[in-house]
Amino acid sequence: MKKFFFFFSSIVLAVNLTFISPVQAQxxxxxxxxxxxxxxxxxxxxxxxxxxxxxxxxxLKTYFFTFETExxxxxxxxxxxxxxxxxxxxxxxxxxxxxxxxxxDDVNINGFILGSAIRKRVVNAEQLQIDGQAQFYFYLGxxxxxxxxxxxxxxxxxxxPHWMRFSIGPVITYMGFAQFFPYLYLGYNxxxxxxxxxxxxxxxxxxxxxxxxxxxxFSTSVGFTFEPSPxxxxxxxxxxxxHAEGVDLGFLVKAMVIF
Numbered sequence: 001m002k003k004f005f006f007f008f009s010s011i012v013l014a015v016n017l018t019f020i021s022p023v024q025a026q027x028x029x030x031x032x033x034x035x036x037x038x039x040x041x042x043x044x045x046x047x048x049x050x051x052x053x054x055x056x057x058x059x060l061k062t063y064f065f066t067f068e069t070e071x072x073x074x075x076x077x078x079x080x081x082x083x084x085x086x087x088x089x090x091x092x093x094x095x096x097x098x099x100x101x102x103x104x105d106d107v108n109i110n111g112f113i114l115g116s117a118i119r120k121r122v123v124n125a126e127q128l129q130i131d132g133q134a135q136f137y138f139y140l141g142x143x144x145x146x147x148x149x150x151x152x153x154x155x156x157x158x159x160x161p162h163w164m165r166f167s168i169g170p171v172i173t174y175m176g177f178a179q180f181f182p183y184l185y186l187g188y189n190x191x192x193x194x195x196x197x198x199x200x201x202x203x204x205x206x207x208x209x210x211x212x213x214x215x216x217x218f219s220t221s222v223g224f225t226f227e228p229s230p231x232x233x234x235x236x237x238x239x240x241x242x243h244a245e246g247v248d249l250g251f252l253v254k255a256m257v258i259f
Contacts, residue, residue, distance in 0.1 A: 034072065036258075037070040038070075038257055040067055042064070042254075043066075046061045047060045048246070048248055049214055056094070057245060059089075060163070060214075064113045065084050066083060066084030068115075068254070069081055076124060078119040079116075080116065080118075083113075086139050087111075088109050089109070090104050090109070090195060090212075091105065102148070110141070113137060117134065122170075125175075126175070131170065132170060133171050133187075136166050139163050141161040142160070144160070146159070154201075158200075159195060163193030164193055167187040169188055172186075183223055184220070186220060188217060192214065197210070216243035223237030233256045235252070
């Protein structure tokens with residue numbers, strides 16, 4: 001998993017360096033074809049997840065802060081990368097294959113998050129824009145340690161989770177207002193991952209590597225972009241993912257500066 005994390009980090013950095021370096025070398029020419037949009041973002045989502053062969057359910061609640069860079073090219077092509085810090089809560093996740101069964105109870109596990117996205121304009125009418133968009137986020141949680149209560153001897157748990165989220169679909173934006181642009185994003189949205197838990201009770205040890213996957217597969221997101229000036233952009237978005245047990249919710253806020 002560490003190899004994957006560093007490999008993905010290298011890709012994100014390579015994307016930025018590949019396109020930013022020529023801008024510095026040929027700034028007069030390339031600034032006509034490329035805009036750079038650094039910014040900050042906050043996102044929260046709650047997802048119902050399945051685990052075990054019997055399809056047990058629990059909730060994954062996550063919020064994260066990211067620093068982002070979006071590169072805008074000619075012909076409506078946008079490529080972005082994100083790096084930040086996240087907190088994930090796996091409430092009611094149960095590990096039964098350990099020497100002593102364990103159920104997580106409202107514990108936030110911090111970690112790093114990496115993201116990348118690509119967006120391409122496919123319709124560019126006077127009052128309507130339609131883009132195709134794909135996003136990928138990868139969360140790598142830090143190792144968390146807990147003491148096992150109510151034992152006659154000393155017991156310890158070590159947990160380390162990770163998850164990945166991928167979405168793809170059209171973004172439909174209404175351009176009829178000045179500075180304010182509402183949009184609708186209809187996406188195939190999947191989340192999956194693992195949670196490894198190690199248990200040590202004196203000389204007794206055990207380990208369980210639990211797979212998780214999200215219940216819902218399709219999301220509807222509504223939001224808007226507000227551009228009070230040619231150099232400043234704000235974005236807010238709310239997401240809804242229906243599934244058999246209900247509806248998962250999420251929201252996103254973002255601020256970007258345009259160069």
